[in-house]
Amino acid sequence: MHHIMLDHFAGGKTPVHRLDPAAKTAATLAFILATVLVGRDRFLPLVPVAVALALYHAVGRTPLVYTLKRLLVVSPFALAVVVLFPVLEPGRAVWTLGLGPWTVGVTQEGLVRAGHLAAKFLLCAWATVLLAATTRFQDVLQGLARLRVPRAFVVQLAFMYRYLWVLMDEAMRMRMARAARDGRLGPWRVRFQSHAGLLGVLFLRTYGRAERIYWAMAARGFDGTLHAPVQSRMRVSDWIFVACAFAVGAAAIIWDTVFHG
Amino acid sequence: MADPALELADVRYRYPTGPEALRGVTLAVRPGERVGLVGPNGAGKSTLLLALAGFVPAEGLIRVAGHTLARGTARDVRRHLGLVFQDPDDQLFMPRVADDIAFGPVTMGLPLEEVEVRVHEALHAVDLEGYEQRAPYHLSVGEKRRAALATVLAMRPQILALDEPSANLDPRGRRRLIGLLKCLESTLLVVGHDLDLILEVCERTVVLDAGRVAADGPSGDILSDRALLESHGLELPLCLAAHM
Numbered sequence: 389m390h391h392i393m394l395d396h397f398a399g400g401k402t403p404v405h406r407l408d409p410a411a412k413t414a415a416t417l418a419f420i421l422a423t424v425l426v427g428r429d430r431f432l433p434l435v436p437v438a439v440a441l442a443l444y445h446a447v448g449r450t451p452l453v454y455t456l457k458r459l460l461v462v463s464p465f466a467l468a469v470v471v472l473f474p475v476l477e478p479g480r481a482v483w484t485l486g487l488g489p490w491t492v493g494v495t496q497e498g499l500v501r502a503g504h505l506a507a508k509f510l511l512c513a514w515a516t517v518l519l520a521a522t523t524r525f526q527d528v529l530q531g532l533a534r535l536r537v538p539r540a541f542v543v544q545l546a547f548m549y550r551y552l553w554v555l556m557d558e559a560m561r562m563r564m565a566r567a568a569r570d571g572r573l574g575p576w577r578v579r580f581q582s583h584a585g586l587l588g589v590l591f592l593r594t595y596g597r598a599e600r601i602y603w604a605m606a607a608r609g610f611d612g613t614l615h616a617p618v619q620s621r622m623r624v625s626d627w628i629f630v631a632c633a634f635a636v637g638a639a640a641i642i643w644d645t646v647f648h649g
Numbered sequence: 650m651a652d653p654a655l656e657l658a659d660v661r662y663r664y665p666t667g668p669e670a671l672r673g674v675t676l677a678v679r680p681g682e683r684v685g686l687v688g689p690n691g692a693g694k695s696t697l698l699l700a701l702a703g704f705v706p707a708e709g710l711i712r713v714a715g716h717t718l719a720r721g722t723a724r725d726v727r728r729h730l731g732l733v734f735q736d737p738d739d740q741l742f743m744p745r746v747a748d749d750i751a752f753g754p755v756t757m758g759l760p761l762e763e764v765e766v767r768v769h770e771a772l773h774a775v776d777l778e779g780y781e782q783r784a785p786y787h788l789s790v791g792e793k794r795r796a797a798l799a800t801v802l803a804m805r806p807q808i809l810a811l812d813e814p815s816a817n818l819d820p821r822g823r824r825r826l827i828g829l830l831k832c833l834e835s836t837l838l839v840v841g842h843d844l845d846l847i848l849e850v851c852e853r854t855v856v857l858d859a860g861r862v863a864a865d866g867p868s869g870d871i872l873s874d875r876a877l878l879e880s881h882g883l884e885l886p887l888c889l890a891a892h893m
Contacts, residue, residue: 526744526784546744553786554738600739603704607732608804609756611724 397450398524403625404448409523409531411626415633417535419515422637426644429504433644434511440636441514450521458517459510466509473505474498525549551597558593562586652715653677654808654836655701660709661860662693662700670696671707672860680807683830683837685847685868688857689882694840695735697857698810702732714807728757731806731835735813737793741785746777746796749785753804771803775829791822795829802833810838815846844886848872856881 398405404412419437426433445455479497519528526546533542566582602610655678662671670693678684688694700707703723711718714729734740743749750771754764772778775795780788788796794814801809814830815823823846830837830850839847847854847868854871856864858881864871871877873889884890 526748529744547742550742550744550784550786597739600734600736601742603699603702604732604734604740604742605752606704606723607702607727607730607734608753608800609724609728610752611756 395520395524397454397521398527400449400522402448402522404444404522407522407629408622408626409527410534411531411622411630412519412523413528413531413535414630416515416519418630418633418637420512422640423508423511423515425641426508429500430644431504431507432647433640434507436636436639436643437511437515440633441511441518444518445514448518448522450518454521455514455517458520459513462513463509466506466513470502470506470509473502477501551601554597555590555594559586559590562589651680653712654680654682654714655838656710656712657701658710660697660700660707660711662696662705662707664696664705670860671700673709674857674860674862676855676862676865678808678836678838680836681834682853683851684839685844685851685854686838686840686857687842687844687847687854687883688863692857692881693860694857695812698732698812698838698840701810702727702730728804729807731801731804731809733797733801733809733811733814735816737790737797738785740797740800741793744784745781746772746783746785746788747781749796750800750803753800757804767803767805771799774802774832775799776825789822790817791819791825794818794822794826798829806835808836808838809833811840813841813843814839815841815843842883844872844878844883845888848886848888856883858882 419441423434423437445452474494475492475498477495477498479495481493482496482499483494485492485494523531526549529542529546529549532545533539563586566586655676657674657676660671660674661669663669672693674693674697686694686697696705699705701711701713701718703711703718703726711726713726716722716725716729718726741749743752747768750768751764754767759767768781769778772780775798777792777795777799780792780796785793785796798811798814811830815826818826823843827846827849830839830846837851839851841847851868854864854866854868855862856871856877863881864874864877872886875885878884
């Protein structure tokens with residue numbers, strides 16, 4: 389079975405694709421950190437980060453539709469918070485709605501807060517999407533390892549990425565096998581039971597697979613510590629890129645503190 | 650005569666929840682010998698492989714390349730025993746083929762240059778050069794099988810133990826695997842139901858049934874004995890059945 393992988397466009401040949409994965413990962417962290425540190429309700433200090441990301445996007449030739457789709461996929465997480473702010477934030481009401489005994493007021497302060505949160509969220513998500521679009525997942529992992537992220541965490545991510553699709557295939561095959569036997573799904577109780585059974589079997593299979601993978605690792609000398617052949621390939625261009633990313637981040641924070649106190 | 654590469658004496662194992670899987674297996678394999686291990690489902694073939702590597706705590710003597718399996722020696726034993734599992738998705742657990750093949754040599758503590766040489770050699774041996782950066786998930790079944798074999802070859806084990814190596818392979822993939830196995834110089838233990846493959850690759854065949862060795866001899870004799878095979882739930886290899 390075929391799945392669209394996260395790093396579908398990572399095989400490109402642009403200067404951004406050629407950058408060292410550790411450099412790109414560090415830059416992404418710098419963009420995110422700067423965005424998060426900008427004080428509440430301030431939009432202008434976010435501009436340097438947005439401009440830098442737009443440049444990153446253009447040079448990396450990431451398709452706009454791809455980026456928008458990815459942003460859409462992750463947006464529900466932020467949306468829940470963003471839509472509540474205009475209603476929950478106290479302030480000058482710009483619009484009220486009567487709902488029987490209750491009145492819901494949308495405040496100007498709430499709208500600003502929601503907009504600011506949405507902007508921050510979009511910038512952070514954009515930075516991550518660009519990293520994923522221009523770097524193969526295994527390279528991101530290597531980058532994380534070289535940035536001294538705990539090895540257990542990196543390995544966990546690697547296993548997740550390796551076996552996610554295998555697990556999805558397994559679930560899909562089981563669903564197909566079930567569908568092949570009942571063309572029309574029965575009453576909801578039967579359906580629910582079969583869903584529960586499927587999940588249970590999937591869990592058991594995953595458990596069995598985990599054991600076999602451990603055996604395969606132990607058969608090749610795994611003793612609980614993970615070693616990895618990691619080579620540093622940071623070149624001058626990579627260092628310049630990281631420096632620029634941190635400069636943009638610094639610009640955002642300085643703008644924020646100098647002009648807004 | 651040289652010391653056996655593999656020596657088993659009265660190996661027994663009972664699964665905690667089930668019947669006795671191994672009931673006193675005694676077997677010796679000479680260095681360089683190629684042995685096929687056949688038998689019906691549930692005969693204990695896969696359990697025997699797990700016992701060899703110390704994954705199931707079997708009783709009796711297990712000696713691999715001169716190392717006796719005991720508490721604390723499993724790592725030494727595994728270093729000399731290259732175990733290739735039935736499902737290559739279990740064997741290939743790293744995000745990249747090259748990383749997977751490097752896993753064994755790296756855990757052995759080899760220097761980086763040596764690891765690279767081994768990865769290259771192993772990929773060359775299984776005819777997968779240029780696959781270094783590929784993700785195992787995207788390989789075909791045949792490619793996965795060969796990559797799984799490469800992960801073990803890179804450790805240069807004295808004994809290779811393969812569990813159902815030709816399962817799910819198309820005829821071309823199977824033919825390629827047979828050619829590959831014939832070229833290997835290490836001691837070989839092939840477990841499976843593909844009797845034609847075993848007849849072609851292994852000079853000796855051991856029949857395992859109900860956790861015991863039921864027959865042991867030259868592959869030509871064992872695999873052409875219709876009565877013996879049928880009494881253990883097997884049948885003549887296709888290439889012989891056509892002539893008899």
